[in-house]
Amino acid sequence: MSNYTVSARKYRPVTFSSVVGQDSQTTTLKNAIASGKLANSYLFCGPRGVGKTTCARLFAKTINCLNPTPDGEACGECESCSTFNAELRSYNVFELDAASNNSVEDIRTLTEQVRIPPISGKYKVYIIDEVHMLSTAAFNAFLKTLEEPPSYAIFILATTEKHKVIPTILSRCQIYDFNRISNSDIVAHLKGVASQENIEVDNDALNVIAEKADGGMRDALSIFDQITSFTGGHVTYDLTIRNLNIIDQAHYFKLTDLFLENRIPESLLLLNDIMSRGFDPSHLISGLLVHFRNLLVSRDACTLPLLEMSDEMRARYHEQAMRCKPKFLYKAMKLCNDCDLNYRVSNNKRLLVELTLIRLSQSAAGEDDESDGRGPASLKPIFSKSVQAPSASQDSSKKVTGKPSAVQSTHNEETIGKETGATPAKPSSTNAQPRIPKVSPGKLFTPFRGVKTEEKPAGNPPEKTDKTVTESASRQVIPLDQEKLELFWKDYAASLPQKEAPLLNRMMNQKPVVVSPTEFAITVMNQMAADEFKSKSGAITRFLQEKFNNSRIEMTVNIDKTKSDTRILSESEQLESMINRNPALGTLIDEFGLTIS
Numbered sequence: 001m002s003n004y005t006v007s008a009r010k011y012r013p014v015t016f017s018s019v020v021g022q023d024s025q026t027t028t029l030k031n032a033i034a035s036g037k038l039a040n041s042y043l044f045c046g047p048r049g050v051g052k053t054t055c056a057r058l059f060a061k062t063i064n065c066l067n068p069t070p071d072g073e074a075c076g077e078c079e080s081c082s083t084f085n086a087e088l089r090s091y092n093v094f095e096l097d098a099a100s101n102n103s104v105e106d107i108r109t110l111t112e113q114v115r116i117p118p119i120s121g122k123y124k125v126y127i128i129d130e131v132h133m134l135s136t137a138a139f140n141a142f143l144k145t146l147e148e149p150p151s152y153a154i155f156i157l158a159t160t161e162k163h164k165v166i167p168t169i170l171s172r173c174q175i176y177d178f179n180r181i182s183n184s185d186i187v188a189h190l191k192g193v194a195s196q197e198n199i200e201v202d203n204d205a206l207n208v209i210a211e212k213a214d215g216g217m218r219d220a221l222s223i224f225d226q227i228t229s230f231t232g233g234h235v236t237y238d239l240t241i242r243n244l245n246i247i248d249q250a251h252y253f254k255l256t257d258l259f260l261e262n263r264i265p266e267s268l269l270l271l272n273d274i275m276s277r278g279f280d281p282s283h284l285i286s287g288l289l290v291h292f293r294n295l296l297v298s299r300d301a302c303t304l305p306l307l308e309m310s311d312e313m314r315a316r317y318h319e320q321a322m323r324c325k326p327k328f329l330y331k332a333m334k335l336c337n338d339c340d341l342n343y344r345v346s347n348n349k350r351l352l353v354e355l356t357l358i359r360l361s362q363s364a365a366g367e368d369d370e371s372d373g374r375g376p377a378s379l380k381p382i383f384s385k386s387v388q389a390p391s392a393s394q395d396s397s398k399k400v401t402g403k404p405s406a407v408q409s410t411h412n413e414e415t416i417g418k419e420t421g422a423t424p425a426k427p428s429s430t431n432a433q434p435r436i437p438k439v440s441p442g443k444l445f446t447p448f449r450g451v452k453t454e455e456k457p458a459g460n461p462p463e464k465t466d467k468t469v470t471e472s473a474s475r476q477v478i479p480l481d482q483e484k485l486e487l488f489w490k491d492y493a494a495s496l497p498q499k500e501a502p503l504l505n506r507m508m509n510q511k512p513v514v515v516s517p518t519e520f521a522i523t524v525m526n527q528m529a530a531d532e533f534k535s536k537s538g539a540i541t542r543f544l545q546e547k548f549n550n551s552r553i554e555m556t557v558n559i560d561k562t563k564s565d566t567r568i569l570s571e572s573e574q575l576e577s578m579i580n581r582n583p584a585l586g587t588l589i590d591e592f593g594l595t596i597s
Contacts (some may be wrong), residue, residue, distance in 0.1 A: 013054055021185045043157045044159075110142075146172050182215075208241060259363075260323060280348060285339050530557050
């Protein structure tokens, strides 16, 4: 069995210049080494697999190099560099995995080692990986040493979760934020590795690997080794997506074409084909969401560089994007995002995805409206015809013909519930207003439901009279009567709306009493009830005045003082009251020595 070394270790950078995608951090470190301005503690933070630990080791190697280059790189040939390159344990470099050594005792052991100066070389470097895993007590035990270490000690802390490091540690370190490595840098590095390993690769396959790695070079190299073993040294796009269980990008282009052509059955069949290959429908929705985002980005030539993919794929995206309306892309991303959010809680996940595909097709065809058919465009006009008013120059004695005008429509709207046709005016002179013909309700408008319409006979309009005065004059004034008063009192209570239910209950339990032919009174228990009846006295008396045809009727509200002043007696007070009413009870209590328990 041969000694095989994975690519992530075999092609680990040996100089700062060979670190991929971290130019600003490596340049800063090289300048600090070249100028001799070294801090005692550093914090390297960033995503996994981007070169934090690698740069820490290069930094430790370079500052102990006996013959460093002018630009801050290690020579790679001296005794210190040779020992480091041979991966032999150096007495000047110590690595601690804080994930498994996170107790106070581990930190105390480390601080004791710091007291010993280096045997050879200038500096002792302590690399603490995954430092966020240290316990709070371990952090506190490390504070003093980190703040005032010996001149020969340098600490390099590495973490993927900077927010978990306590602020007192952060304030004592120079912080270097490592970035995600771009897909283009990953692809270029993988091409170099493939060239050295004599492996044939497709550019699209490397883009898929870079996308899957999500900005981590270590993950990209691990996936590359996996694909190489699967393909036997010939990495193709089809074999790559097959091994990584990724939906082919062509499916997203095909689905989008089906959406644009509103071919719903074909899109559902394509979904079934994808699911039959073992893919989860949620992966399709997530991929569609990214696909629509890429289409939106590729519509404008200035945003095309945002697509981290090959030039051929960018051109393909741009071609399809020009056939998609921006409104459709916005709606499509919203639909896919909603489906993705509801997927986990849905009981019928396949149906949810199928409904999303149907709505995507309808959105592309312009059939899916956000208002779901309730928008203003879907409302039908209430008035199908209108009346056209004659001009002022027309003879009022002639019959008006033609279509009704909007003026007459407005007039008839105002008279709904009163009259449906206008009464013609007397033709007295040529300067009089034109006569408006009576129009039947069916031809003029559709009456509102629940509103009764009626016509008035043609002729001279009657003079305006006060309906209340007329009815009052035709009826005889009735004095208050106890029986009728109670009847009308309950009638008013029954007419109250639901929101005045408390007043309704009070009135149904209250009995009005006639005091005089024009006055009645009610007696309540407390001031609160009295205030409530006084606030409603005007409406109650107006109702009774109309029923009795007597405008002098008044209501008086009294409070029963004997009941309003009563209070709940204590047990001893109740017993005393009972003894006062029955002295024999007191004698019985005294003879038997009874007490209240």
